[in-house]
Amino acid sequence: MKLVADSIKLHYEDNAVLKGADLNVDTGELVGLIGPNGAGKTSLLKIMANLIKADSGTVQLDERPLAQWSHKQLAKSMGYLAQGAPAHWPLKVERLVELGRLPHLETWQRAGKKDHAAVQLAMKQAEVEHLADRSVMNLSGGERLRVLIARMFATEPVVILADEPIAALDPYHQLHTMELLLDHCKRGGSGLVVMHDLNIAARFCHRLVLLHEGHVLCDGKPQEVLQPKLLAASYGIDAKLIETDSGLMVMPKARVST
Amino acid sequence: MKATNLHVPYLPLLASLFILMVLLFTIALSTGPTDINLATGWQDWINSKTSLDAMIFSEIRLPRALLALSVGATLGMAGAALQGLLRNPLAGPGLVGVSNCAALGAVIALYFGLGHMFWYAVPMMGMLGAGLSVLLIFALAGQQSGVMTLILAGVAVNAVASSLISLALNFAPNPYAMSEMVYWLLGSIANRSLNDFAISIPFMLTGWLLILSSGRFLNALSLGEETAQSLGFNLARYRSLVVIGVALAVGAAVSVSGNIGFVGLMVPHLLRPLVHNEPGRLLPLSALGGACMVLAADITVQLISPDNELKLGVITALVGGPFFLYLIIRTRKSML
Numbered sequence: 001m002k003l004v005a006d007s008i009k010l011h012y013e014d015n016a017v018l019k020g021a022d023l024n025v026d027t028g029e030l031v032g033l034i035g036p037n038g039a040g041k042t043s044l045l046k047i048m049a050n051l052i053k054a055d056s057g058t059v060q061l062d063e064r065p066l067a068q069w070s071h072k073q074l075a076k077s078m079g080y081l082a083q084g085a086p087a088h089w090p091l092k093v094e095r096l097v098e099l100g101r102l103p104h105l106e107t108w109q110r111a112g113k114k115d116h117a118a119v120q121l122a123m124k125q126a127e128v129e130h131l132a133d134r135s136v137m138n139l140s141g142g143e144r145l146r147v148l149i150a151r152m153f154a155t156e157p158v159v160i161l162a163d164e165p166i167a168a169l170d171p172y173h174q175l176h177t178m179e180l181l182l183d184h185c186k187r188g189g190s191g192l193v194v195m196h197d198l199n200i201a202a203r204f205c206h207r208l209v210l211l212h213e214g215h216v217l218c219d220g221k222p223q224e225v226l227q228p229k230l231l232a233a234s235y236g237i238d239a240k241l242i243e244t245d246s247g248l249m250v251m252p253k254a255r256v257s258t
Numbered sequence: 259m260k261a262t263n264l265h266v267p268y269l270p271l272l273a274s275l276f277i278l279m280v281l282l283f284t285i286a287l288s289t290g291p292t293d294i295n296l297a298t299g300w301q302d303w304i305n306s307k308t309s310l311d312a313m314i315f316s317e318i319r320l321p322r323a324l325l326a327l328s329v330g331a332t333l334g335m336a337g338a339a340l341q342g343l344l345r346n347p348l349a350g351p352g353l354v355g356v357s358n359c360a361a362l363g364a365v366i367a368l369y370f371g372l373g374h375m376f377w378y379a380v381p382m383m384g385m386l387g388a389g390l391s392v393l394l395i396f397a398l399a400g401q402q403s404g405v406m407t408l409i410l411a412g413v414a415v416n417a418v419a420s421s422l423i424s425l426a427l428n429f430a431p432n433p434y435a436m437s438e439m440v441y442w443l444l445g446s447i448a449n450r451s452l453n454d455f456a457i458s459i460p461f462m463l464t465g466w467l468l469i470l471s472s473g474r475f476l477n478a479l480s481l482g483e484e485t486a487q488s489l490g491f492n493l494a495r496y497r498s499l500v501v502i503g504v505a506l507a508v509g510a511a512v513s514v515s516g517n518i519g520f521v522g523l524m525v526p527h528l529l530r531p532l533v534h535n536e537p538g539r540l541l542p543l544s545a546l547g548g549a550c551m552v553l554a555a556d557i558t559v560q561l562i563s564p565d566n567e568l569k570l571g572v573i574t575a576l577v578g579g580p581f582f583l584y585l586i587i588r589t590r591k592s593m594l
Contacts, residue, residue: 051484075490086482088345089535102478103490107471135534151481155489 001062001077001158001190002026005048008057010040017043019214020057023192025159030181030191032201034225035211036235041194042083042163044211048192049080049161061159075103079157083164083194085148090137093147097123100154119154125180126150141168149177153184160184160191166200178204198250202226210234222248232256266532268539275546279327282553286323289557290314291564317451324455325447325514326556327549330521332462332511334548335541336504337522339469342476342537343500344405347530347589351522355395355412356388356505358419360512361443362426363387368439369426380442381457381513388509391415392502408501445516445571447556458510465507466545472499473538480537518571520578521548527585 003025010018017040025031033041046052048059050066059066061077069077079100087096100122101115123129126146136144145168152160160181166174174197181191182204195201201208202222210218210225212234218225226248231239236256242249287296292314299315302308336351343349351357363383372379398411423443430436475496478486487493511518525547526540533539552570555577559568 046484049488051487071490071492075488078488080485080488082482082485086485087480088482089480089537091480091536092534095534095536096481099478099481099489102474105474107474148481 003048003059003061003078003159003190003192005044005059006057008044008047008059009055010043010047010052011055017214018047018054021211021214021216023048023209023216023219025190025192027190028185028188029206030185030193030204032205032208032222033192033194033211034196034198034201034208035217039211039234040214041211045161045163045192045194049078050074051080072103076155077158079152079155079160079162081148081152081160081162081165083167085141085145085168087136087144087148090135092132093128093134093136093139094119094123094132096136096147097128097150097154100151103155118156122150122153125153127176142170142173145169146173146177149180153180158189160189160193162191162193164194164196166195166197174200198226199248202248202250203246226250268533271532272542272546275543275550279546279549279553282550282557283323283327286326286553286557287315287319289560290319294319318449321450321452321455322447322556323553324452325450325458326553328455328459328462329447329511329515329518330549330552331545332465332507332548333518333521333552334525334544334546335466335469336508337548338526338537338540338544339472339476339500339504340522341526342479342540343497344409345480347527348523348585350520351504351508352416352517352519353409353412354501354504354508355415355419356391356509357512357517358416358423359391359394360384360388360509361517362419362423363390364442364513364516365423365426365439368442369430369435371431371435373438377451377453378457381454381510384513385458385461385509387419388505388513391419391509392505395501396498405497408497441569442516443571444569445518445574446569447515448570450514454514458514461510462507465503465505465510468499468503468506470541472496472503473541476500476537476541480535516569516571518552519575520582521551521574523585524578524581525551 005021005023007020007022008018009020021040021044023044033045035041047054061069066074097119098111101111101118104115105111123132126149128147128150131139131143131147136147139147149165166177169177178200181193185191205222207220208222208225209216210230217234218230226241228239228241231237237252238254238256240251240253242251294311294314296315299311302312303316333351340349340351340353341347363386364380367373367379367383394415395408395411399407427436427439430439475486475491478489478491483493526544529543529547530540533543555573556570559570559573562568
């Protein structure tokens with residue numbers, strides 16, 4: 001399934017957040033959405049997840065505008081992972097992961113075998129099986145995020161939209177999460193991931209989209225996007241780029257004085 | 259909020275509360291100043307045979323116990339629903355603004371002495387007040403509004419209604435009407451008839467159904483509004499569903515019973531740890547718990563003051579006030 005956003009514009013009061021951003025995610029592709037704070041990454045992601053409405057521009061999934069999809073159908077096809085992994089009540093982990101099956105159930109329908117299997121598989125993939133009976137409030141930030149990732153996988157979505165899924169994780173689980181997303185893409189899904197860790201983005205994403213002040217500054221392979229000039233123009237940093245055996249490395253050296 | 263590790267299976271939990279409710283219901287039926295034989299009363303009433311037992315059973319005991327059950331269930335479930343909707347353990351059914359408007363409607367009926375002309379004047383006016391308040395709240399807040407706007411509109415409507423109640427009390431036509439209004443406001447289910455139950459139960463049932471059908475939405479909401487939306491729930495629609503459900507049920511309950519405070523606050527809070535804080539599962543559980551609590555409170559009222567001087571609403575407030583204080587102190591601690 002192809003997700004395409006076309007000339008998206010959005011403003012909050014006097015503040016133009018997105019000024020005509022284009023972005024597409026192809027089948028099997030893991031796309032990293034990068035850019036400095038306030039560039040409009042989260043807003044663009046939410047518009048593409050049909051959570052907020054753009055002032056103008058269209059988003060199409062599988063060549064149909066999002067408005068033509070039913071809430072249920074869209075919820076089955078797109079998985080969304082919110083920033084900061086909120087959980088407002090101390091729910092039991094397993095029950096929280098089960099919430100991911102809600103798009104597949106009618107109002108009074110009980111969860112069946114297929115649903116339980118999906119929940120178990122998602123918990124296994126995210127390595128949170130041992131937490132199943134714990135309360136989500138007693139978990140560390142990283143554990144909680146993994147539980148919420150399991151919740152998202154339990155939905156069995158085709159397109160995953162994740163807002164900073166690795167921000168609170170240790171390096172082991174950062175790698176693990178990115179591998180999970182890559183596996184998802186290999187199985188025919190796709191993903192759009194907002195992230196700040198440029199090294200991990202360079203290593204795992206097939207393509208990077210650099211957002212700056214509501215515009216897409218550059219869209220292409222990691223090597224094409226992660227260039228000193230572009231990083232200086234967007235992030236305002238002087239960065240050294242090092243080619244290593246295991247991929248491109250970005251080393252921020254100093255802030256660019258403006 | 260302290261997380262607990264109680265492992266209570268859900269269905270047996272529901273079943274045991276249900277049994278407790280039936281038990282309390284039976285005790286409520288057998289409690290009263292006169293000793294009657296319940297079985298004879300029931301049989302005589304069914305066979306439309308006039309006997310003292312049948313009269314006491316059908317005109318005093320049964321309506322009172324049925325109202326305790328349904329009003330309690332409404333308050334418990336509505337409290338759980340609002341706490342889930344606001345994701346806040348300090349919310350109660352009064353927040354939506356319906357209860358004071360229902361009370362205002364009833365007070366107006368008492369003010370003009372309508373209650374003595376038509377038996378249905380007080381509950382009908384109460385429900386009219388409740389209905390108008392919902393229209394007013396949605397007109398004030400708008401259809402697409404967030405939860406906070408809805409609640410603020412509710413608080414505003416509540417405040418206006420409460421000031422109008424004061425006005426009515428201030429200009430009460432005679433001391434008798436005045437005491438009638440004051441006693442009604444204290445909250446009681448004594449001296450109600452089966453008609454009061456019949457007139458309010460359809461609204462309560464509809465409200466329950468609306469609330470229960472949004473149980474999964476409330477579950478999803480514990481992951482935040484955006485995630486709930488991404489799970490396929492139309493936020494505006496489900497929000498209205500909960501608010502209208504609460505308004506219908508609470509409006510009908512208050513119309514027949516007056517204000518019975520704190521039940522909707524206490525019951526969900528006490529039961530929440532037993533279902534691992536799951537808002538959806540808490541709804542039916544709180545309904546049963548609320549029914550048990552009001553039945554027990556009403557039995558207590560009759561035992562400690564058989565001449566019906568002590569009102570039900572007073573005893574729930576006496577227990578509920580300190581409980582609310584305790585809750586605030588505990589919540590504050592866990593938030594620090």
